[in-house]
Amino acid sequence: MSDCLFCKIIDGDIPSSKVYEDDDVFAFNDIHPKAPTHILVIPKTHIPTLADVQDPALLGTLMDRVNHIANDVLNLEAGYRVVINVREGGGQEVFHLHAHILGGKKLPF
Ligand code: 5GP
Ligand code: ZN
Numbered sequence: 001m002s003d004c005l006f007c008k009i010i011d012g013d014i015p016s017s018k019v020y021e022d023d024d025v026f027a028f029n030d031i032h033p034k035a036p037t038h039i040l041v042i043p044k045t046h047i048p049t050l051a052d053v054q055d056p057a058l059l060g061t062l063m064d065r066v067n068h069i070a071n072d073v074l075n076l077e078a079g080y081r082v083v084i085n086v087r088e089g090g091g092q093e094v095f096h097l098h099a100h101i102l103g104g105k106k107l108p109f
Helices: 005-011 056-073
Strands: 018-021 025-029 037-043 080-083 099-103
Touching: 005 025, 005 037, 018 056, 025 056, 037 056, 056 080, 056 099
Parallel strands: none
Antiparallel strands: 018 025, 025 037, 037 099, 080 099
16 A cells, blocks of 8 residues: 555565565564564555454464564563554554564563
């Protein structure tokens, strides 16, 4: 989608600090980290929010990659948090579906 920030990051039109990429997802460091490790994992398909997902398999793939990135790429053995903000009321600011991976310290609730 041409006016989407995260689509531009996937396409390389906006620079990012990439940590992982495959045919389905792209993952990069959040520009304003809320924890020592703060990664965003986004599907390469443009879907605005979690509530817009039509294909359950897409969520399976997204969570599988989150798991892989957290465990095998970031080595967050101590644990981590996965957050998906949904729409304005949920704190979503960028309307391209994304999962936050937060870790690297003991996180308060
Ligand atoms: P949301 O609030 O939509 O769940 O999360 C959006 C996240 O994207 C925020 O944590 C914000 O810091 C991050 N973000 C916004 N603009 C950029 C950018 O241009 N580059 C990167 N790497 N992260 C961004
Ligand atoms: Zn997009």
